[in-house]
Amino acid sequence: MLAYFFISDSPTMDVVRTRSLRFVSSLPTRLYRALPAVILGFLFNILDAVSTGILLFPNDDRAFRSLQLQGLSMYIMSTLTSQLVMTLGGSRFPGAMGTTLIEIFPFLRGIAIDIRGALGDNHPGLIPTVMAAYALTSILTGAAFVILGILKLGNLVTYFPQTVLTGAIGAIGVSLFILGLELPFPSSSSPLSLSNAASTLFAKQHLGLLAATFFPALFLSVSLRSHYIELWTRGLVRSAFYIPIYLLIIPTIFWIAVPALGVSKQSLVATGWLFSVDSEIITSSSSGFVASWNYWTLFDFRLVQWWSLKSAIQNLVLLVVIGVLNLPIYVPTLAFTLDVSYDMNYELFGQGVANILAGLVGTVPNLIQYSYSVYFTRAKGGRFELAIVSALTAVLIICSGLLLPYVPTILASALVLFLGIELFLEAIWEASKTLSWMEYAIVLATLTACTFLGFAEGFGVGIGAAAAVYLMYGVIDSPARVTRWNEWNELQQLNARVLILSGYIFFASVPSLEKAVLAPPAPATFFILDYSRAHRIETAAARVLLRLMRELRLKDSMVVACGVRPNSGLHADFIRAEVPLVFDPAVRPLLAGIATFETRAACLAWCQREHARRLLNANKPEELDQQTQEQAFMGFCRLFDFQLTTVLADLSSEDSPLAPVPRFIEAGGRIVVYLPGQVIPHKAESLRYGWELGRTRAIQG
Known part of the structure; x- marks a missing residue:
């Protein structure tokens, strides 16, 4: 019995050993090929976290003033849970990158402000209640996704007009562009709005920040689209290394220039060139690492005032609705951009699992990221590369507190501006090349309404405009x-x-x-x-x-x-x-x-x-068996009264052991089966062969 098990397990062990050796031997090559996508994906996570993670809580000098680092680590943790689920099969897109949903930030901050209005700044249960509310939004959003996926309601998104989705993506680009413009401004500056945009952007103290962020982002976008720059750089702009290297040049130049100019770090923080991090939250341990994961210590369910969530119910419901509405925008548009098929029910279930997991670890909702996924996939990124990015993102949580004070704001702002420009051009410029003027009008209406009225309202305006246009062409007779x-x-x-x-x-x-x-x-x-x-x-x-x-x-x-x-x-x-x-x-x-x-x-x-x-x-002629050839030959003889002996009489005798078909083939004949509808070719070679055969017989006679 022992010998039996040893023999039966040996082939399995050989297969495992062979595959392991093959994996180890190919690992250096795979890591080298994965380098562009890994650098790009990890850079997206770093810059996204430091640029928007500190905005998770209201930015003021009151109860939430010391929660910058906690918000940063919560943002990274939400991104990590999303990417882990995507990597392990939560999405059918191999290069799907998930991150915290930026569109819900106004509602998250609104929930915190509503709870603070109900409890007051000095209530001991304020922070625990806000943390519980944030985690609750993730669980509710995830539950909504899972229910929609289980009920197979994802097929309904097929009826969403592509033009409306394109317009909504363009509106997201506008919002990211505005966020990128005001991101480097110090907290003492006024919030950016239409009324003060000119005075704020072109203020003397802001001109340097504006130039250092807008022009690099604009040049990056133009260089990716310009045919002349592609020729001048001999295709360098098409390399997967181009975007990460270009973005890394910005902080390199910054930290070379700062010592040369002799500017102090405090001055850079005050003028908006570096992020402002409260010194009270940077608590280093004896090993030198910062306790970036300490947001879990903010949870104390004994102090949670559940009744105060009534004041935030409107923002909470809107957050879940907006989160659910974003997925039908990102997934079909991502599939359309990458030219791949998708299963919306599968994506709904995967996103639901990711958000429920985020709620269980006490962080905010997340979603598949359209722009990051597109660029990561184009950089040849897949699940193997995403696994490496997830591992690096986990390390980022540990050292994020050390990293944040050294990341220049212009780097984060340039990245956000670049993404905003790209999404806007995708909706405005690229769509104009392929859409009719009626379809393009729907894109513009959706983009404008989402920008000035809000995302939910704008999406409704786009649906109404699309319904009006398509009703003109006739809805009744459209299905196949x-x-x-x-x-x-x-x-x-x-x-x-x-x-x-x-x-x-x-x-x-x-x-x-x-x-x-x-x-x-x-x-x-x-x-x-x-x-x-x-x-x-x-x-x-x-x-x-x-x-x-x-x-x-x-x-x-x-x-x-x-x-x-x-x-x-x-x-x-x-x-x-x-x-x-x-x-x-x-x-x-x-x-x-x-x-x-x-x-x-x-x-x-x-x-x-x-x-x-x-x-x-x-069924090629040379592959036909003898029986098929005989059937075809005899049928031909019956139809055309063809006598083989009249042709082959002088080449064979009556006592020949060969059957008619082999005799015909031995004499140089060929049997070809033409099916009904097929054209029979008349080749010159066939005519010459017939003429030569007749000439030979005449000589022999």
């Missing part, structure tokens, strides 16, 4: 209608599925189209989209064909379109959406395009030929 093949053409027997679309095709057509194509009751070789009754198509709905084409290719199926006239308005919509339509696939190479035809008859004929070609490739 699946028809039987014999209803479309009764004479053919192809494995095809026909979907007829009509009217103005927009986002409401996408769910029915995806369901009919990606989850049909039976697999089909051809999915024919009939646009003969359609007159226009929305950009987002047109781009769905790219994903359908990519996923059907894995199933050995293909998308075919008909009813589209060249140079028509419908054709222009596909061109604007960058969907490659090939109108003459019989002449032009199809490659990664979609075979497109003006009429149903032309589409039918091409599908018939393509079906025959596939069958022929699957």
